[in-house]
Amino acid sequence: MTDLISMVVAKYNYWIYITLMMIGLYAIIAKNNLVKKIVGMNIFQTAIILFYVSISVKKGATIPILEHGHGPDAHHVVHAVDYINPLPHVLMLTAIVVGVATLGVALALAIRVYNNYNTLEEDKILAQIREK
Amino acid sequence: MSEQYPALLVVVPLLSALVVSVAGWVNKRLCFPIAVAALGVTAWSCVGLLLRVLDEGVIVYKLGGWTPPMGIAYYIDYLNSLVLPVVSIVALLNLIANKKGIEQQFPDKTGPFYTLYLLMVTGLLGIVVTGDAFNLYVLLEIAALTGYGLLAMGEERAPLATLNYLYMGTIGACFYLLGVGYLYIVTGSLNMVDIAGLLPPLYQSKAVLAAFIICMVGVWLKMAFFPLHAWLPNAYTYANSAASSLIAPLVTKVMVYVMIRLILTVFTPEFVFTTLAVSDAVVWLAVIAIVMGAVLALAERNLKKMLTYIVVAEVGYMVGGAWLGNRDGMTGAILHIVNDALMTLCVFMVVGNIVYKVKGYAFEDLQGLFRKMPFTMAALVIGAMSIIGVPPTCGFFSKWYLIVGAISAGHYGFMAALIFSSIVSVVLFFRVFEICYYEPFADHHGHDNHSGGMDEAPVSMVVPLLIVAVILIVVGLYTGDIVNHVIQFAIPEAMV
Amino acid sequence: MKIIGLIITVTTGALLFYAAGDFPAWSDPASPASTYLSPHFIEKTMEETSVPNIVTAVLADYRGFDTMFETAVIFSAGVVCFFLLRISRREDEEPETRYYRHVLTGVTIQLKEGHEIPPSADFERIDSMWTPPDLIIKTGCRLLIPFVQLFALYVIAHGHHSPGGGFQGGVILGASVILFAISHDLRTAVRRMSEKLIGILCAAGVLIYAGTGALCLLLKLNFLDYSALAGVLHVDPITARSHGILIVEIGVGIAVLATMIWIYNNISSAGRYRQGL
Numbered sequence: 001m002t003d004l005i006s007m008v009v010a011k012y013n014y015w016i017y018i019t020l021m022m023i024g025l026y027a028i029i030a031k032n033n034l035v036k037k038i039v040g041m042n043i044f045q046t047a048i049i050l051f052y053v054s055i056s057v058k059k060g061a062t063i064p065i066l067e068h069g070h071g072p073d074a075h076h077v078v079h080a081v082d083y084i085n086p087l088p089h090v091l092m093l094t095a096i097v098v099g100v101a102t103l104g105v106a107l108a109l110a111i112r113v114y115n116n117y118n119t120l121e122e123d124k125i126l127a128q129i130r131e132k
Numbered sequence: 133m134s135e136q137y138p139a140l141l142v143v144v145p146l147l148s149a150l151v152v153s154v155a156g157w158v159n160k161r162l163c164f165p166i167a168v169a170a171l172g173v174t175a176w177s178c179v180g181l182l183l184r185v186l187d188e189g190v191i192v193y194k195l196g197g198w199t200p201p202m203g204i205a206y207y208i209d210y211l212n213s214l215v216l217p218v219v220s221i222v223a224l225l226n227l228i229a230n231k232k233g234i235e236q237q238f239p240d241k242t243g244p245f246y247t248l249y250l251l252m253v254t255g256l257l258g259i260v261v262t263g264d265a266f267n268l269y270v271l272l273e274i275a276a277l278t279g280y281g282l283l284a285m286g287e288e289r290a291p292l293a294t295l296n297y298l299y300m301g302t303i304g305a306c307f308y309l310l311g312v313g314y315l316y317i318v319t320g321s322l323n324m325v326d327i328a329g330l331l332p333p334l335y336q337s338k339a340v341l342a343a344f345i346i347c348m349v350g351v352w353l354k355m356a357f358f359p360l361h362a363w364l365p366n367a368y369t370y371a372n373s374a375a376s377s378l379i380a381p382l383v384t385k386v387m388v389y390v391m392i393r394l395i396l397t398v399f400t401p402e403f404v405f406t407t408l409a410v411s412d413a414v415v416w417l418a419v420i421a422i423v424m425g426a427v428l429a430l431a432e433r434n435l436k437k438m439l440t441y442i443v444v445a446e447v448g449y450m451v452g453g454a455w456l457g458n459r460d461g462m463t464g465a466i467l468h469i470v471n472d473a474l475m476t477l478c479v480f481m482v483v484g485n486i487v488y489k490v491k492g493y494a495f496e497d498l499q500g501l502f503r504k505m506p507f508t509m510a511a512l513v514i515g516a517m518s519i520i521g522v523p524p525t526c527g528f529f530s531k532w533y534l535i536v537g538a539i540s541a542g543h544y545g546f547m548a549a550l551i552f553s554s555i556v557s558v559v560l561f562f563r564v565f566e567i568c569y570y571e572p573f574a575d576h577h578g579h580d581n582h583s584g585g586m587d588e589a590p591v592s593m594v595v596p597l598l599i600v601a602v603i604l605i606v607v608g609l610y611t612g613d614i615v616n617h618v619i620q621f622a623i624p625e626a627m628v
Numbered sequence: 629m630k631i632i633g634l635i636i637t638v639t640t641g642a643l644l645f646y647a648a649g650d651f652p653a654w655s656d657p658a659s660p661a662s663t664y665l666s667p668h669f670i671e672k673t674m675e676e677t678s679v680p681n682i683v684t685a686v687l688a689d690y691r692g693f694d695t696m697f698e699t700a701v702i703f704s705a706g707v708v709c710f711f712l713l714r715i716s717r718r719e720d721e722e723p724e725t726r727y728y729r730h731v732l733t734g735v736t737i738q739l740k741e742g743h744e745i746p747p748s749a750d751f752e753r754i755d756s757m758w759t760p761p762d763l764i765i766k767t768g769c770r771l772l773i774p775f776v777q778l779f780a781l782y783v784i785a786h787g788h789h790s791p792g793g794g795f796q797g798g799v800i801l802g803a804s805v806i807l808f809a810i811s812h813d814l815r816t817a818v819r820r821m822s823e824k825l826i827g828i829l830c831a832a833g834v835l836i837y838a839g840t841g842a843l844c845l846l847l848k849l850n851f852l853d854y855s856a857l858a859g860v861l862h863v864d865p866i867t868a869r870s871h872g873i874l875i876v877e878i879g880v881g882i883a884v885l886a887t888m889i890w891i892y893n894n895i896s897s898a899g900r901y902r903q904g905l
């Protein structure tokens with residue numbers, strides 16, 4: 001029992017990201033409103049960003065910017081254990097930008113859909129298509 | 133210069149996309165020549181690379197001069213050096229053929245259209261050439277975003293169909309990204325070759341298993357593998373013809389390439405086919421994909437939508453072939469990437485010509501086309517022969533390898549599905565030919581054009597189409613060389 | 629659809645929960661991710677690129693190729709929004725009645741049947757929905773915007789030494805212009821920064837990045853190998869990398885700035901470029 005609890009506590013970042021991600025996935029699949037689906041898509045992407053960023057954390061380490069980079073103390077030795085892992089941060093900068101770009105395109109498409117059908121509810125749009 | 137080909141083939145279309153975008157604001161007439169020149173240079177470097185790989189073997193190109201696990205590197209081996217020329221030549225021919233159509237449809241927005249077109253080609257080439265798992269994700273998103281933009285400009289239903297594609301595409305890309313994250317968390321690396329080296333001790337790990345499943349589901353979503361195909365037919369049907377005849381041949385095929393790359397290089401065949409014993413189930417899924425694609429195509433009364441269902445069925449061919457787990461099946465799948473890209477291009481360009489002249493692609497619009505557009509219809513006949521699998525067109529040979537692979541794997545269901553879909557294709561296309569052969573009734577539309585005359589699409593559209601049709605036969609005749617000199621080395625020795 | 633969604637969600641979630649069992653614990657310094665590549669970045673960045681901010685160094689140099697495409701992604705998003713939404717002057721049905729406002733006195737004129745006033749500084753075109761911008765908001769934003777922009781420039785320029793860089797600075801710069809467009813209206817903002825300028829800046833930003841890379845190629849080194857710039861900049865190869873990073877960060881900043889505004893303009897006015905929000 002204590003094993004289970006300690007495992008749950010030690011990996012709580014994973015449980016949170018999975019829950020968030022599934023909320024987003026459910027919204028994309030099950031929601032009827034097109035903008036709600038876009039919101040779900042954004043939650044889905046954000047959950048992955050959370051996952052990556054949580055990988056980079058190290059106990060007892062600080063942000064990956066070297067102290068005394070330049071100046072008189074510049075040449076002291078840098079220990080990897082003192083700084084957190086920079087790579088996931090870099091990757092997530094890219095993923096954030098991709099998320100923003102996707103969001104912009106999705107909203108532009110939603111505007112186009114709205115111009116055509118005057119509604120964003122998927123079932124009403126499908127009913128309009130069937131009538132034609 | 134030739135040592136810089138790997139960089140050129142991505143950088144040239146990217147830079148020219150930017151230049152075209154500026155030219156669109158200054159002088160619209162410059163856009164098309166710049167785009168064609170750029171794609172020409174790209175195609176040249178792709179062919180140059182293929183020849184170099186045939187000479188020297190695998191080429192590694194270090195971007196930024198950093199050694200691979202630190203920086204990003206390109207690995208050009210036999211597999212992607214075969215796919216690269218196909219992608220660039222398809223893009224080039226399609227651009228030339230659709231110049232008139234683009235100017236007719238988007239008189240004010242040719243600049244943005246060519247920009248997106250070039251960016252899309254950049255993305256697709258980058259996906260094929262890269263050796264870094266995360267870099268692949270970024271390029272995947274470039275290809276996807278520009279694809280949404282291109283596909284959404286079409287008929288009234290296009291934006292909604294594209295929005296659905298966007299939801300599915302984003303889920304697919306995010307799943308792939310998550311899979312890469314899982315691999316990163318257990319190995320600490322993002323370089324494909326490096327990951328492959330670090331994975332063997334971890335084959336029993338649950339995280340690696342989950343990474344594989346998530347990556348595969350993501351890639352399947354993107355390539356519209358059967359249960360996940362629902363977005364594809366509408367998105368491709370309602371788009372403008374220049375976009376659909378770029379995207380239909382390339383995107384699904386490039387995604388199949390990504391799947392094969394993941395199986396062969398990242399996870400290695402040993403893990404996929406020996407440690408995981410699921411290949412039988414996937415092949416059965418492919419069987420369903422082929423059968424359903426063929427049946428749904430039969431139900432359509434509309435040429436373009438019928439062709440999109442054929443694309444779904446063809447994806448089933450390639451996935452099934454790759455998962456048979458033997459050398460012949462894999463050869464067939466890789467060969468089919470090349471052949472299917474070319475034959476899908478051929479038939480979609482035919483649709484483009486028909487739309488340009490007749491303004492429709494439903495079956496009733498096709499009447500009398502054999503007389504009106506003889507060259508276009510000749511190309512359709514060759515494309516259809518290739519899809520059906522009649523020698524000497526190239527479609528026959530990849531289907532042959534797939535069937536041989538199915539027999540040696542003992543998977544007769546897959547073999548039956550291949551034969552079934554060939555028979556259905558015969559029915560599909562001969563039905564189209566029959567409609568095209570008969571004249572419309574005299575009182576049908578009241579067209580002003582006198583009956584009996586030829587009304588062919590412009591030369592700039594017909595010539596690239598006929599070139600594609602000839603390529604279909606030439607590739608078919610040289611299949612032996614392609615297999616013996618290229619594909620044979622693309623598959624690891626370990627696979628028998 | 630709801631039930632199917634629930635089934636898919638639960639299955640996927642179960643798979644992910646199952647896989648998380650084999651992950652290293654949170655913030656474990658001995659996990660493979662923290663011990664394989666990252667020590668090299670942390671310990672060698674200073675001597676290899678001379679940039680103390682490791683994230684900046686990895687972003688713009690070690691993995692600079694990713695970042696170039698990331699800029700291209702945002703550029704293509706801008707182009708897609710323009711391509712999808714912008715209604716060209718030819719297709720846009722002009723309203724029968726046009727309204728003009730005399731800037732100094734605030735008198736509004738109504739012109740019917742497509743009459744126009746030749747462009748002059750005295751009159752500005754307004755829409756029928758026009759409401760006068762609130763004085764407090766207008767003045768407040770005027771005071772705020774210069775400082776926002778100054779901070780943005782600091783974030784770009786100081787990205788080597790503190791959190792920041794091209795993306796963050798570019799977004800702040802773009803936000804300042806969008807703030808102007810919200811506090812006044814879209815017509816005023818577009819008059820200050822025309823659509824053509826935005827479109828060209830967008831491409832120019834990415835061009836700076838890709839062009840720097842191509843310059844390295846012309847100088848006989850690999851694409852994006854900034855140490856090739858040493859000869860051009862008259863510094864040693866390590867410092868050249870640091871300067872190269874700054875150049876591409878500026879390009880990224882310009883591209884992000886222009887794209888943010890472009891996307892905002894197109895989406896907020898649905899491509900008509902009239903009143904905006």
